[in-house]
Amino acid sequence: MILLALSVLTGCGQPPAASATPPPTFDGDRAYADVLAQDSFGARFPGTRGHAQTVEYIRAELAKAGWQSEIRLAEQGGQKVQNIRAWRQNATPVVLLGAHYDTRIFADSDPDPAKRSLPVPGANDGASGVAVLLELARSLPVDSVAVELVFLDAEDNGRIPGWDWILGSRAYAADLPARPAAVVIVDMIGDADLQIYQERNSDPRLTASLWQAAEKAGYAQNFIPEPKYQMLDDHIPFLEAGIPAADLIDFDYPYWHTVEDTPDKVSAQSLKAVGETLLAWVNTYGSCLAQGNYTQANCNAP
Numbered sequence: 001m002i003l004l005a006l007s008v009l010t011g012c013g014q015p016p017a018a019s020a021t022p023p024p025t026f027d028g029d030r031a032y033a034d035v036l037a038q039d040s041f042g043a044r045f046p047g048t049r050g051h052a053q054t055v056e057y058i059r060a061e062l063a064k065a066g067w068q069s070e071i072r073l074a075e076q077g078g079q080k081v082q083n084i085r086a087w088r089q090n091a092t093p094v095v096l097l098g099a100h101y102d103t104r105i106f107a108d109s110d111p112d113p114a115k116r117s118l119p120v121p122g123a124n125d126g127a128s129g130v131a132v133l134l135e136l137a138r139s140l141p142v143d144s145v146a147v148e149l150v151f152l153d154a155e156d157n158g159r160i161p162g163w164d165w166i167l168g169s170r171a172y173a174a175d176l177p178a179r180p181a182a183v184v185i186v187d188m189i190g191d192a193d194l195q196i197y198q199e200r201n202s203d204p205r206l207t208a209s210l211w212q213a214a215e216k217a218g219y220a221q222n223f224i225p226e227p228k229y230q231m232l233d234d235h236i237p238f239l240e241a242g243i244p245a246a247d248l249i250d251f252d253y254p255y256w257h258t259v260e261d262t263p264d265k266v267s268a269q270s271l272k273a274v275g276e277t278l279l280a281w282v283n284t285y286g287s288c289l290a291q292g293n294y295t296q297a298n299c300n301a302p
Contacts, residue, residue: 026139026279028272032263034061034131035123035190035271039263043119044103044126046079046154054101055082058130058151062086065137067149074171076154081168084151085177086137093148094290095282096180097136098234099129099187100155100168108159109257123263125156125256128190132275139279145286148180152234155187166234173237181289182206183238183245184281189274190266191250196274197228202235202246210246213281219273248274 037057041050055071062069069086084101087093103122110116133149140147150172158165169185184206189196198207214223228251235245255261 026135026272026275028135028268028270028275030138031131031135031271031275032266032268034134035127035263035266038101038127038130039121039123043105044101044122045105045119045157046081046102051102054130055084058084058101058134061134062137062149065134066142067137072172072175072177074175076167076171076174077164078162079154079167081153081171083153083168083172085172086149086151087146088137088140088142089146091146092178093180094145094182094286096148096150096183096238097133097278098150098152098169098183098185099133100152100234101126101130102153102156102168104156104257105160105163107257107259110259112259115259118259120156120257121259121262122156123261123266124190124253125188125261127263128188128266128271129186132186132189132271132278135271135275136278139275140282144282145290147282147286148178155234158232165232166236169234170237173241173243176241180243183235183243184210184278185233185235185245185247185249186274186278187233187247187249188253188256189248189250190270191253192265192267192270193252194222194250194267194270194273195224195252196222196248196250197224197226197252199233199235199247199249200227200230201233201239203239203244206244206246209285210248210277210281213284214273214277216284217273217276217280219277222270222273223277 041053044050104120152168154167157163238245
């Protein structure tokens, strides 16, 4: 993603009735293990062995969790990309949750000029979003609304000759297998000092519903209800296609595009905060989205 520049909405539906079924839980430690696994593969930009290993790892973990997956090959901006699509229900997805899995070729923001030609480890910028999606695959209730998970390729190498930003999401949005009601992208959400501000390009209604879900899940301290950054990230192609989309990103991360973007900067608790917020959001707003009420005046929070 790249920084472009430095209201409140109500959600929908009444809270679900009490049930004897225990609520789903998101295991932050298990998600952190996914971060460590990806980091062990080394550089993960297209064409590297680590990139291929990451694709294999994601698909294997999805299969273990009972999800089907496919690799969607495309060419975008002169580069070949491999997006990984996953689904569990044979139904049009109500919600698409996405994260990029590639890492940056060069650590060109490192304060040490001698390290700027080295690859970025991408523990937070890449691995954290993938980890949240994989743990959601394990923890989303089977009877939830139809959710599609998309692991996006070639997001992170803009400003490098022959590359551009968000190539994978541009390819995916241009050839959607099915049109979801809403898209949420998670990127750089593992920072141990997690502070997610509202991203200015994101759909405001969708953003407000996510912040309400964070408060409901007990993570209001991590989701700051103020706009701050305007990002060119993987949500943009979906917005351009007319689909409500939001970007969850903590861009106040001093190790962005440096060799210090390593697992010790990532927190299992931060992964859990984002994962449990998304679980609460799908549970609370998913049925409303499925009914096509997302933009209707009668889709209001209690």
